[in-house]
Amino acid sequence: MTSSASPATSHPHAALRTAVRGRVWLPGDADFDEARLPWNRAVDQPAAAVVEAANADDVAALIRYAGDHGATVATQPNGHGATGRTQDAIVLRTGPLDSITIDPAARRAVIGAGVRSGALQAAAAEHGLTALPGSSPVVSVTGVVLGGGLSWFGRAFGWVADSVTAFDVVDAQGRPQHVTAGSDPELFWALRGGGGDYAVVTAVELTLHDAPEVFGGRVLWAGEHTAAVVAAYRSLTADAPDELTAWLSLAQFPGSDAVVAIDVTYLGDETRARALLAGLDDLPAPVADSRRTMTVAELGNITAEPTDPAxxxxxxxxxxxxxxxxxxxxxxxxVAPLVAVQVRHLGGALGRRSDSPHGRLTEPYAVYLFGLPLGPDVTAAVTARQAELAAALPTSGRKPVTFLAPHETLADALDEASIARLRALKADRDPRGVLRSNFPVR
Known part of the structure; x- marks a missing residue:
């Protein structure tokens, strides 16, 4: 199948139109510039072509094509973590690989590489189970897994990747493989947080967790109460049980007054949750309070992040x-020129042993600094303020892979031993560099 645009038969990759069953976009096609865009529109993403795989066989056919033609494949379900490192690459979209199979008795899910977090949560919720979702329901689960993955329930269950039990992949030679800790321990280790530079994942098998009751929501105050809210947040997180997660957000949208919020989830009943959160009741009256008992399918509504590309x-x-x-x-x-400064409480199971590239996450908090590129002057002010805060805060010098910025590298997230191990795997499994992830290991 092709796009509805012009044939572009003279393009070097015109043969892609017959090599795969899915849609193909080439430069010169009327909708090529739209097709190559990542979800994060702040990233300029060049591409030699764009292929939307119809199924796993398409993925294998594309990789074999790339190997035969000296091309590079950059896989991207939607592009939340895009970096623009796609020059001369064929961008592979895996969104159509969206199957979900739940085995409630075994507490196991098998999902296609294009499945979004919200869709998995909705399927798991029907059985009183949960995966490990983050703040956004529209990110791909596979993309999160490949970066290790932080979630609402990371304090209770560790990295998202720690719940993975198997991968279906296509290797750099175009061969399908089923990868487990027993069948290929080195590749299994690498794919659980080392990025997607070593094989293209077409499906993931993961363990689900019991979630018969969940309490969560956002409490929002006017900015004048920020100091008091921050003090309450520090007290709350000082001795929170692993089942309770709280995130603090200082926000100021353009043209609006500053506000401060605490977002929470609790794996348990409302009575116990409200007892743990009683300190928030001593604060000034909030502007809004959305906390309630909810299903795990509703967790993506707590922070109300955009679900359309931005x-x-x-x-x-x-x-x-x-x-x-x-x-x-x-x-x-x-807060301005930033839009938001978010502090996430970590700890709990995240600080325990993890056989993954990142390993134990010993830092107790993460801070996420977000701004909007509203013209060159604002963009410069945002990046300068981010750098100023990063230099002044007590940072550890590393960060989660899924939160790397486009200008950063895997070395900003992982230690030297993990980087060396990943580079050795890359050299062994993909010596010609057929595959290129958002953050190439070499």
Whole structure:
């Protein structure tokens, strides 16, 4: 199948139209420039061609084509983590690989590479189960897994990748494989947080977790109460059980007054949750409070992140502490020119052993700094403020792979031993460089 645009038969990759069953876009096609765009519109993403795989066989056919023609394949379900490192590459869209199979008795799910978090949550919720979702329901689960993955329930169950039990992949030679810890321990290790540079994942098998009751929501206050809310947040997270997760957000949208919010989830009943959160009731009256008992299919509504493609500039750091000096740094200036400064409580199971490229996440908090690229001057101001905060806060010098910014590399997230191990695997499995991830290991 082809796009409805012009044939572009003279293009070097015109043969893709017959090599795969899915849609193909080539430069010169009327809708090529739209097809090559990533979800994050702030990233300029060049491409030699765009292929939307109809199924796993298409993925294998494309990789064999790339190997035969000296081309490179960059896989991208939708492009939340796009970096623009796709020059001269064929961008592979895996969105149509969206099957979901749930085995409730075994608490197991097998999902296609294009499945979005919200869709998996909806399927799991029907059985009183949950995967490990983050704040957005529209990110691909596979993309999160390949970066390790932080979630609402990471404090209870660890990295998202820790719940993976198997992968279906196509290797750099175009051969399908089923990968487990027993069948290919090195590749299994790498795909659970080392990025997608070593094989193209077409399906993931993962363990689901019991979630018979979940309480969650957002409490929002006017910005004048920020100092009091931050103090309450520090107290709340000082001794929170692993089942409770709380995120603090300082926000100021263009043209609006500053606000402060605490977003929470609790794996348990409302009575116990409200008892744990009682300290928030001593604060000034909030502007809004959406906390309630909910299904795990509704978790994506808590932070109300955009679900349509948009432009954004982000930077994330891991904090070694949220002490008095860190709080003073966060509150010393207005949020603007940033739109949001979010602090996420980590710890719990994330700090325990993990046989993954990142390993244990020992830092107790992460801070996410987000702004909008509203013209050159604003963009410069946003990146400057992000750098200023990163330099002043007590950061550890590393960060989660899924939160890397486009200008960063895997070395900003992983230690030297993991990088060396991943590079050796890349050299062994893909010596010609047929595959290129968002953050190439070499």
């Amino acid at each position: 432009a954004g500039l982000s930077r994330t750091e891991l904090l070694t502490a949220l002490d008095d000096d860190a709080v003073a740094t966060l509150l010393a200036k207005p």
